[in-house]
Amino acid sequence: MPAERALPAGGTIGIIGGGQLGRMTALAAARLGYRCHVYCPEGEGPASQVAAALTTAAYEDEAALAAFAAAVDVVTFEFENIPAASVRVLERLVPVRPGWRVLDTAQDRVVEKRFFNGLGIATAPWRAVNSLAGLNQALAELGRPAVLKTTRFGYDGKGQSKIGADDDAAQAWRALNGAPAILEGFVDFEREVSVIVARGQDGATACFDVVENRHKNHILDVTLAPAALPAALAGEAQAIAAAAARALDLVGLLAVELFVSRDGRLLVNEMAPRPHNSGHWTMNACQTDQFEQLVRAVCGLPLGSPARFADAEMTNLIGDDILTVPALLAEPGAHLHLYGKAEARPGRKMGHVNRIRPLSSF
Numbered sequence: 001m002p003a004e005r006a007l008p009a010g011g012t013i014g015i016i017g018g019g020q021l022g023r024m025t026a027l028a029a030a031r032l033g034y035r036c037h038v039y040c041p042e043g044e045g046p047a048s049q050v051a052a053a054l055t056t057a058a059y060e061d062e063a064a065l066a067a068f069a070a071a072v073d074v075v076t077f078e079f080e081n082i083p084a085a086s087v088r089v090l091e092r093l094v095p096v097r098p099g100w101r102v103l104d105t106a107q108d109r110v111v112e113k114r115f116f117n118g119l120g121i122a123t124a125p126w127r128a129v130n131s132l133a134g135l136n137q138a139l140a141e142l143g144r145p146a147v148l149k150t151t152r153f154g155y156d157g158k159g160q161s162k163i164g165a166d167d168d169a170a171q172a173w174r175a176l177n178g179a180p181a182i183l184e185g186f187v188d189f190e191r192e193v194s195v196i197v198a199r200g201q202d203g204a205t206a207c208f209d210v211v212e213n214r215h216k217n218h219i220l221d222v223t224l225a226p227a228a229l230p231a232a233l234a235g236e237a238q239a240i241a242a243a244a245a246r247a248l249d250l251v252g253l254l255a256v257e258l259f260v261s262r263d264g265r266l267l268v269n270e271m272a273p274r275p276h277n278s279g280h281w282t283m284n285a286c287q288t289d290q291f292e293q294l295v296r297a298v299c300g301l302p303l304g305s306p307a308r309f310a311d312a313e314m315t316n317l318i319g320d321d322i323l324t325v326p327a328l329l330a331e332p333g334a335h336l337h338l339y340g341k342a343e344a345r346p347g348r349k350m351g352h353v354n355r356i357r358p359l360s361s362f
């Protein structure tokens with residue numbers, strides 16, 4: 001895209017969502033001379049603390065959305081579960097990157113699986129499930145163990161349950177309260193990996209290295225960069241992410257989570273069209289981090305180099321982990337990022353620490 005399409009420094013980026021991903025996006029935007037205006041229902045929080053302006057309103061409030069659109073030059077998301085109708089309201093008034101079609105695909109696990117399979121990209125075997133009879137049929141077809149998930153609004157393992165050999169399917173179904181669901185065959189994976197690709201307005205893509213993710217209590221605990229994968233498999237994961245971003249005509253970031261099966265195949269688990277927790281390591285180990293890359297993409301700037309100059313280990317600080325901060329501050333090579341959350345509730349992401357080991361190839 002020609003340079004005149006780029007948003008000049010001093011312009012304002014609208015960010016939907018008020019959490020830590022918005023905070024780190026706003027900090028990256030500030031480095032490039034932009035202002036950020038945060039829109040979220042919760043009021044003051046991690047993102048608004050470092051932004052120039054805040055709108056506190058429901059995601060369904062069309063008047064507030066219109067006023068927000070009038071106050072910003074471009075809109076992006078740090079949170080993707082906002083109603084498609086609201087995104088359409090914004091899109092009539094201001095460029096929205098990525099657009100509603102991307103969010104629509106990523107918000108629903110059935111639509112998402114169909115999208116990947118339609119590109120010839122493998123996932124776990126799955127069935128859409130809308131009744132107990134449908135669940136029993138799907139269990140008969142896919143076998144046990146299997147994982148039952150709500151199609152929408154799941155995160156950090158919420159809205160899902162594993163159905164093992166002796167588990168009661170009816171109970172698993174009741175727990176969802178009638179929400180539309182998907183049953184997935186359980187993948188006995190060797191490891192979980194993810195990859196983040198940025199795509200600019202000109203269609204250029206830049207992929208970060210593939211990383212390995214380890215979870216604790218269904219919440220991301222540690223990310224290891226790079227993942228210990230054969231180069232061909234890592235390249236395949238990057239190609240999957242780039243193909244998905246192209247097919248969605250996405251401008252921004254796309255994070256793709258994958259399973260590596262014990263026989264060395266990649267199966268896509270899910271995607272997120274925004275910065276991702278498994279990309280926080282890039283803040284201290286890459287030439288351009290995921291947040292700056294998002295800002296560059298949505299503002300029409302050229303993408304930066306995603307090259308990794310260090311090995312990195314990112315550890316989330318969850319709940320009381322925040323008590324380790326004094327020790328982390330004293331640790332050489334530990335880069336601390338805190339999100340400004342006042343209260344350390346169990347399961348709450350308070351910050352993260354990146355430990356880096358520079359490569360010796362300089």
Ligand SMILES: Nc1ncnc2c1ncn2[C@@H]1O[C@H](COP(=O)(O)OP(=O)(O)O)[C@@H](O)[C@H]1O
Nearest residue numbers: 124147154155156157158184185186187269270
């Ligand atoms: N089909 C599956 N087979 C094996 N493990 C799974 C499967 N689906 C999910 N999991 C495990 O549960 C975690 C959370 O599931 P995911 O679909 O990524 O939902 P969330 O939106 O909560 O991140 C995954 O990272 C993985 O460890």
Ligand SMILES: [Mg+2]
Nearest residue numbers: 156257269270
């Ligand atoms: Mg996930």
